[in-house]
Amino acid sequence: AGGGYMDEGKDEERGGDDEGVKVPFGSSCHSHRAPSGRAGDTPGLRGPRAATPSGRLSPASRGRSRRHFKVGENWRQELRVIYQCFVWCGTPETRKSKAKSCICHVCGTHLNRLHSCLSCVFFGCFTEKHIHEHAETKQHNLAVDLYYGGIYCFMCKDYVYDKDIEQIAKEEQGEALKLQASTSTEVSHQQCSMPGLSEKYPTWETTKPELELLGHNPRRRRITSSFTIGLRGLINLGNTCFMNCIVQALTHTPILRDFFLSDRHRCEMPSPELCLVCEMSSLFRELYSGNPSPHVPYKLLHLVWIHARHLAGYRQQDAHEFLIAALDVLHRHCKGDDAGKAANNPNHCNCIIDQIFTGGLQSDVTCQACHGVSTTIDPCWDISLDLPGSCTSFWPMSPGRESSVNGESHIPGITTLTDCLRRFTRPEHLGSSAKIKCGSCQSYQESTKQLTMNKLPVVACFHFKRFEHSAKQRRKITTYISFPLELDMTPFMASSKESRMNGQLQLPTNSGNDENKYSLFAVVNHQGTLESGHYTSFIRHHKDQWFKCDDAVITKASIKDVLDSEGYLLFYHKQVLEHESEKVKEVNTQAY
Amino acid sequence: VSKMNKDAQMRAAINQKLIETGERERLKELLRAKLIECGWKDQLKAHCKEVIKEKGLEHVTVDDLVAEITPKGR
Numbered sequence: 001a002g003g004g005y006m007d008e009g010k011d012e013e014r015g016g017d018d019e020g021v022k023v024p025f026g027s028s029c030h031s032h033r034a035p036s037g038r039a040g041d042t043p044g045l046r047g048p049r050a051a052t053p054s055g056r057l058s059p060a061s062r063g064r065s066r067r068h069f070k071v072g073e074n075w076r077q078e079l080r081v082i083y084q085c086f087v088w089c090g091t092p093e094t095r096k097s098k099a100k101s102c103i104c105h106v107c108g109t110h111l112n113r114l115h116s117c118l119s120c121v122f123f124g125c126f127t128e129k130h131i132h133e134h135a136e137t138k139q140h141n142l143a144v145d146l147y148y149g150g151i152y153c154f155m156c157k158d159y160v161y162d163k164d165i166e167q168i169a170k171e172e173q174g175e176a177l178k179l180q181a182s183t184s185t186e187v188s189h190q191q192c193s194m195p196g197l198s199e200k201y202p203t204w205e206t207t208k209p210e211l212e213l214l215g216h217n218p219r220r221r222r223i224t225s226s227f228t229i230g231l232r233g234l235i236n237l238g239n240t241c242f243m244n245c246i247v248q249a250l251t252h253t254p255i256l257r258d259f260f261l262s263d264r265h266r267c268e269m270p271s272p273e274l275c276l277v278c279e280m281s282s283l284f285r286e287l288y289s290g291n292p293s294p295h296v297p298y299k300l301l302h303l304v305w306i307h308a309r310h311l312a313g314y315r316q317q318d319a320h321e322f323l324i325a326a327l328d329v330l331h332r333h334c335k336g337d338d339a340g341k342a343a344n345n346p347n348h349c350n351c352i353i354d355q356i357f358t359g360g361l362q363s364d365v366t367c368q369a370c371h372g373v374s375t376t377i378d379p380c381w382d383i384s385l386d387l388p389g390s391c392t393s394f395w396p397m398s399p400g401r402e403s404s405v406n407g408e409s410h411i412p413g414i415t416t417l418t419d420c421l422r423r424f425t426r427p428e429h430l431g432s433s434a435k436i437k438c439g440s441c442q443s444y445q446e447s448t449k450q451l452t453m454n455k456l457p458v459v460a461c462f463h464f465k466r467f468e469h470s471a472k473q474r475r476k477i478t479t480y481i482s483f484p485l486e487l488d489m490t491p492f493m494a495s496s497k498e499s500r501m502n503g504q505l506q507l508p509t510n511s512g513n514d515e516n517k518y519s520l521f522a523v524v525n526h527q528g529t530l531e532s533g534h535y536t537s538f539i540r541h542h543k544d545q546w547f548k549c550d551d552a553v554i555t556k557a558s559i560k561d562v563l564d565s566e567g568y569l570l571f572y573h574k575q576v577l578e579h580e581s582e583k584v585k586e587v588n589t590q591a592y
Numbered sequence: 593v594s595k596m597n598k599d600a601q602m603r604a605a606i607n608q609k610l611i612e613t614g615e616r617e618r619l620k621e622l623l624r625a626k627l628i629e630c631g632w633k634d635q636l637k638a639h640c641k642e643v644i645k646e647k648g649l650e651h652v653t654v655d656d657l658v659a660e661i662t663p664k665g666r
Contacts, residue, residue, distance in 0.1 A: 092612070099611035103604065110607050150654075158653040177621070180614050 076168060083172040086116050087149045090179030102146055106130040115143040115152060126152075149173065221290075225542060230257075232287045233294035233552035237301055241551055242319040245537035246326060247297065248549040249522035249571050250280070251287045252539040253459055259352050260284040268336030276303050276326070277333045294552035303329075319524050319535050320382075320463045320569055327353055327381050357381045360455030362494045366427075367438040369445045374438075377454045382461040385420040387477050390468055417462065417483040417570070425452050425492045452494040458577065460489070460518055462570040467530055476530045480566055483523075485559065487572055489516040518572035526568045538562045636661055 086102055089095040103110050104125040113126035119140035124131030131143050135154040143152045149169045150159045206214070221229075230252065234244040250256060259265075260281050269275040279300055286295045305312040308325040334351030349358075361380040366373050427450040430436065435444035466477045490496060493516065521540040526533050536550045538557055548557040610616035627633050643660045644652050 089611070089614075089617075092614075095612050095614055099608035102611075108600070108604065110604060158655070176617075180617050 076164070079165065079168055080172055082116070082118070082144060083149060083169060084176070086146050087144065088173045088176035090176035104128070104130050106133070114146045116146055118142040118144055118151070225545075227542075228292070229290045230288050231541060231547055231554050232289075232291065233549065233554050235294050235296045236551040237296070237298060238314040239316045240297075240301060241535040242317045242322050243297070243301065243304065244551055245319055245524045245535040245549065246323050247283065247300070248537045248539050249323075249524060249569070250326075251284055252522055252541070253356070253571065254521070254573055255356055255458055255577075256352070257284065257288075261288060264352070265334075269333055270336070274303065274306065275333050276307060276329045279303055280330060316533065318467065319526070320384075323461065323569065324381060327357055354379075356458045357461070358455075359453060359457035359460065362452050362454035364450045364452070364494075364497070365436055366448045366450075367436070367441060367445045368447055369443075370438060370441050372438060372440045374436075381457075382463050383421075383424065384463040384465055385417075385424055386465055387420070387479055387481065388415055389477055389479055390465065414482050415479065417481060417487070420462075420464070420481065421492050425450065450497065452497055453489060453492050454494045456489055456493070456516060456574065458574045460487075460572045460574075462572070464568055464570075466526065466568055474530055476526075476533075478566060483520070483563065483567055483570055485520050485563065486575075487518045487520070489518065514576045517575045519575055520562075520570065521573050522569075522571035523562055523565060523567055524569035524571075525565050527566075535568075538565065632665075636665055639664055 084090065085094050086098055089098045102114060102116075102123055104112070104114060105123055107125065107128060107130060109125055109128075111125070112128055114123055115126050115131040116123050117131065117134060117138075117140050119142065120138065122131075122134050122138075122140075123146075124134050124143075126132075126145070132154065135141055135143065141154040143154070144150070145152065145159075149172075151162075151165065152158070153160045221227075234247060236244065261284055263281070265277050265281050267275050267278050269278075272278055283295075283297065283300060304322075304326070307329045308322075311317050311322055311325055331349065331351055331353040334353060335349070358379050358381060360377045361383075362375060362377045364373050364375050427448045429448050430446065432446055436447045437443070438445045438447070462483075464477075464481060468475050468477060519540075523538040525536050525538070527536070528534055536548060538546050538548055538561070541547050544559070546557045546559060546562050548555050548561070607616070610619070639661055640657055643657060647656060
């Protein structure tokens with residue numbers, strides 16, 4: 001029968017269980033290992049029964065439990081009282097009594113798997129066998145675990161299960177959690193801002209229709225190293241490779257992927273068919289559907305034309321411009337703003353785009369006269385880096401002179417990403433023609449300016465300014481810039497400024513501090529000239545596999561291919577994510 | 593109960609306070625949520641299944657599992 005596995009009613013000897021007893025549970029255990037009897041009874045761990053909940057260890061034990069207890073009529077209520085007083089305490093009174101009384105009567109500890117005897121008032125710890133001693137001496141063979149509420153039988157030498165008892169346990173635990181949540185003080189409630197913290201994560205209990213569904217769909221998808229879900233080409237709709245490469249990068253951003261694939265977007269737009277976030281959600285579903293044929297992103301293109309007019313038309317656009325425009329529209333649509341009129345303050349926005357992409361760029365202007373520092377912090381979604389050879393750049397140090405940071409290929413003459421970042425964050429003397437008004441001096445003074453990172457984004461995007469549109473010329477700088485697979489941003493942070501003043505670059509050698517470390521996961525490249533070119537991207541799949549996305553064509557690539565490519569946009573993902581409310585570090589096991 | 597030294601007494605007092613205010617429960621739940629989020633629970637669950645397969649479903653006890661996975665969990 002469906003669900004017969006859990007049915008206690010199949011026991012043969014049920015009579016004699018209803019004698020009234022003073023204590024809730026009679027101490028005699030009538031158990032014996034019930035033979036599982038029927039052939040083929042024991043399900044393997046992979047049988048459909050594995051889907052049923054309750055965590056029973058052994059199907060053979062299902063015949064045993066009720067026989068353990070001589071039960072009084074009120075055993076249910078008495079059990080509830082035990083749970084409320086000693087295991088899951090919801091009220092201040094029960095908590096107080098638990099705090100006072102729940103310690104081992106032998107050694108006084110509150111740890112070590114403390115158990116309470118079910119036949120008398122005795123608490124003993126399990127690890128030190130104090131409860132075992134009590135059971136032996138007094139012949140009280142049942143005890144309840146004060147941490148989990150499980151009931152232990154000393155004759156069977158294991159925990160025993162009963163469907164009704166489990167139900168009662170679940171209810172009492174739920175009640176206690178509810179009570180606890182409702183009496184939270186303001187402070188601790190803020191700390192419990194994680195979703196569902198006041199309710200236990202419920203285990204999945206299959207319903208009858210779900211069981212049927214599982215039966216009709218026996219094929220299981222297993223994630224192996226060769227799975228290709230997530231890899232899907234995008235049809236070029238007419239010079240739309242600038243859009244395709246960004247879509248590939250975004251859909252392979254681990255934290256963004258997790259957001260959309262867990263269906264976390266709730267549309268707030270007045271007209272959802274115009275919502276770019278909804279379309280993004282749909283794109284993720286398409287790309288991760290397992291469908292290998294290329295996807296046609298016509299709806300995305302249409303929405304881009306509507307919301308980012310400057311990118312409309314069939315001419316080739318700049319991928320970086322598209323990235324920024326897309327992030328902007330996504331950010332606005334997260335808040336339900338389709339007209340772009342609301343003055344969104346990125347500093348206080350909590351949308352997924354800001355949570356992931358927004359970093360804080362700190363600008364410090366130091367007055368040369370009084371040495372007063374004026375600091376501003378601006379939100380930024382990317383870092384645009386000047387390259388050597390551009391007419392605007394001022395490249396005083398010969399590239400590659402400093403020792404190799406971040407393990408980039410260190411060949412004299414080759415500029416690295418770190419070189420560019422170092423240059424970006426160097427103190428810059430503004431010169432006599434660019435005096436700034438100093439607040440304390442109350443006059444215009446010469447000053448130095450320095451940019452550093454104040455807050456690091458979860459996903460850092462670096463943009464090499466390869467396209468030069470100066471008055472004199474329009475050209476593409478094709479200098480190869482070496483970039484690493486792993487990047488430590490510590491030297492470029494505001495906190496590292498001290499060491500920078502001395503002209504030294506603080507090398508983060510095995511500092512053991514992982515919170516500023518990033519891993520490369522996507523690279524967008526441009527081939528060709530300013531007038532006519534083509535965008536492709538490399539994306540990281542699984543842990544260490546890379547694939548080249550050239551519109552509809554996806555091909556396997558080596559890490560060398562990626563690192564040898566010219567590089568236009570680089571996407572890095574933080575290795576360790578900080579939990580906002582508690583500032584406790586946790587490793588994101590879904591990133592790299 | 594008289595076997596406790598000052599250090600243990602302090603610990604017991606702290607624990608009492610934590611239970612009384614309900615803070616211990618909150619911390620427990622927070623820890624539980626984080627351990628689930630980062631995959632720790634799933635990893636240990638998988639290990640449990642291996643142990644069960646090894647020892648056989650009929651013969652394994654909770655104590656066996658506790659002994660096996662406690663060092664791994666730590």
